[in-house]
Amino acid sequence: MAITLHLPTVLAKLSGGKDLEVNGETVGDVVADIAARFPGLGARLRDEDGNPYPFVTFYLNDEDIRFRDGFATPLVNGDELTVVPAIAGG
Amino acid sequence: MADPKISRTNGKHPGGARHAEDLSQEEILRYSRHLIVPEIGLSGQKKLKQARVLLVGAGGLGSPLGLYLAAAGVGHLGIIDFDVVDFTNLQRQLLHGTKDVGRPKLDSARDRIHDINPGVVVEGHETRLTSENALEIMNDYDVIVDGTDNFPTRYLTNDACVILGKPNVYGSIYRFEGQASVFATTDGPCYRCLFREPPPPGLVPSCAEGGVLGVLPGLIGTIQATETLKLLLGIGEPLIGRLLLVDTLAMSFRTVKVRKDPKCPVCGTREQKVLIDYVGFCGIVPHSEDADSDIPEILPSELAERLNRGDEFDLIDVREPHEWDIAHIPGARLVPLDSIVSALSSLDSAREIVVHCKMGGRSARAVRQLQSAGFRKVWNLKGGILRWSDDVDPSTPKY
Numbered sequence: 070m071a072i073t074l075h076l077p078t079v080l081a082k083l084s085g086g087k088d089l090e091v092n093g094e095t096v097g098d099v100v101a102d103i104a105a106r107f108p109g110l111g112a113r114l115r116d117e118d119g120n121p122y123p124f125v126t127f128y129l130n131d132e133d134i135r136f137r138d139g140f141a142t143p144l145v146n147g148d149e150l151t152v153v154p155a156i157a158g159g
Numbered sequence: 160m161a162d163p164k165i166s167r168t169n170g171k172h173p174g175g176a177r178h179a180e181d182l183s184q185e186e187i188l189r190y191s192r193h194l195i196v197p198e199i200g201l202s203g204q205k206k207l208k209q210a211r212v213l214l215v216g217a218g219g220l221g222s223p224l225g226l227y228l229a230a231a232g233v234g235h236l237g238i239i240d241f242d243v244v245d246f247t248n249l250q251r252q253l254l255h256g257t258k259d260v261g262r263p264k265l266d267s268a269r270d271r272i273h274d275i276n277p278g279v280v281v282e283g284h285e286t287r288l289t290s291e292n293a294l295e296i297m298n299d300y301d302v303i304v305d306g307t308d309n310f311p312t313r314y315l316t317n318d319a320c321v322i323l324g325k326p327n328v329y330g331s332i333y334r335f336e337g338q339a340s341v342f343a344t345t346d347g348p349c350y351r352c353l354f355r356e357p358p359p360p361g362l363v364p365s366c367a368e369g370g371v372l373g374v375l376p377g378l379i380g381t382i383q384a385t386e387t388l389k390l391l392l393g394i395g396e397p398l399i400g401r402l403l404l405v406d407t408l409a410m411s412f413r414t415v416k417v418r419k420d421p422k423c424p425v426c427g428t429r430e431q432k433v434l435i436d437y438v439g440f441c442g443i444v445p446h447s448e449d450a451d452s453d454i455p456e457i458l459p460s461e462l463a464e465r466l467n468r469g470d471e472f473d474l475i476d477v478r479e480p481h482e483w484d485i486a487h488i489p490g491a492r493l494v495p496l497d498s499i500v501s502a503l504s505s506l507d508s509a510r511e512i513v514v515h516c517k518m519g520g521r522s523a524r525a526v527r528q529l530q531s532a533g534f535r536k537v538w539n540l541k542g543g544i545l546r547w548s549d550d551v552d553p554s555t556p557k558y
Contacts, residue, residue, distance in 0.1 A: 078335050078408065079369070087409075109497075113362075123355035124363075131415040133353075151415065153404065155354040156333040158366035159220045159308035159376070 075151040083110040097140030124155040203392045210391045213237040213300035217264045219376030220306030222254040227384040229272040229279045239284040240264045251373035290434035293319040304328045310357040311437035317350035321426045330383040337379035337405040340398045347399040352420040357441045457538040459547040472511035477525045486556045508534045515540035
């Protein structure tokens with residue numbers, strides 16, 4: 070199943086690229102897959118218990134996954150996941 | 160079209176902006192290119208003249224905001240800033256010039272804005288926005304624009320906007336990427352609906368630590384200025400319920416949905432009705448030196464003495480390679496913080512180690528990591544290479 074994960078530049082250095090082909094039936098699967106492949110990145114995407122952080126928002130296409138089923142939100146072929154972290158610069 | 164329902168604070172303000180119902184001939188000429196746009200016209204331009212907009216911050220985002228809102232004829236601009244212009248601001252903060260280095264930003268902002276449009280009333284608030292003063296300051300304005308550079312002030316600005324029922328025109332930047340939205344309108348979501356809580360201190364670098372492409376605040380601040388004008392004029396579709404994501408490297412602009420969270424403690428359940436301690440909320444220990452008080456430190460002058468004496472110790476620089484290229488201390492070895500764990504085997508725990516970075520923050524974390532790996536003779540260089548430049552070797556470039 071082809072899922073694309075888009076990372077912001079600040080996190081992309083931990084994975085070596087901003088756009089990654091990823092695998093998983095749910096958003097949580099994808100995050101686990103990424104964490105296994107890039108351990109440094111995993112810690113930036115979810116806490117030690119595997120839950121989402123309140124300061125990193127995941128978008129499935131253009132919808133915030135918290136208004137779906139969070140990490141349990143199912144994925145279909147062609148879905149695009151975008152990670153949006155809180156930034157504060159001004 | 161979404162209705163931002165901007166509340167007006169009628170007639171209780173000093174100054175003449177509220178009384179100027181009509182435009183002078185000079186103003187008609189100045190705003191000619193607005194007046195001939197049907198969506199703006201004379202009535203729209205009068206709305207702008209009567210409007211009161213507060214800029215929280217006169218830095219990277221505040222610069223294009225101040226310039227364009229003044230040029231557009233927003234009658235009353237409030238600016239909150241307590242900073243002084245320094246050389247590192249000039250790469251992106253176009254409100255301030257080289258001649259202004261050392262001046263309060265409010266003074267240079269006022270001069271620049273009046274040069275563009277002497278008809279604009281500039282009200283300076285030379286203070287830090289706090290839970291004690293925010294509601295009183297913000298209550299006098301129609302629209303609040305968040306151009307600040309830190310999480311505590313962003314949450315404070317948001318919460319105060321929700322409590323007062325005033326739109327919060329949000330923008331934020333980091334390196335090559337930016338975000339913009341309009342929060343806290345009557346039916347729209349707020350910043351907390353998007354990011355319920357801030358990241359712990361140190362996880363997300365500021366522009367001072369991580370850098371920023373100089374033109375990026377120009378881009379995002381101009382988008383904020385555009386949204387502000389749309390709200391004041393009541394035209395178009397403001398970024399309410401949408402977050403604009405800008406990536407300048409890909410040059411991509413996309414929007415994602417921001418839903419109003421019924422569980423949001425500020426705008427949803429409204430269980431939080433007053434302003435709180437935002438510095439504490441963001442996990443910042445008020446006296447940060449206290450948190451690191453048990454980290455052994457060495458002053459740059461002491462380090463220089465040890466280097467001159469030829470003492471046996473290792474000097475480790477935990478900055479990034481591109482920072483090393485700007486300036487480094489002779490005799491140091493580069494081990495970026497991210498790679499310190501993998502470099503442990505190349506470090507000798509029997510030898511004394513001095514760790515440094517730019518200002519002392521990252522090196523404090525490196526000292527902690529080394530201590531937890533069993534290193535006992537580790538010191539942090541107080542103030543980093545910037546203080547080394549101040550105290551020991553002024554020929555070391557500061558950045």
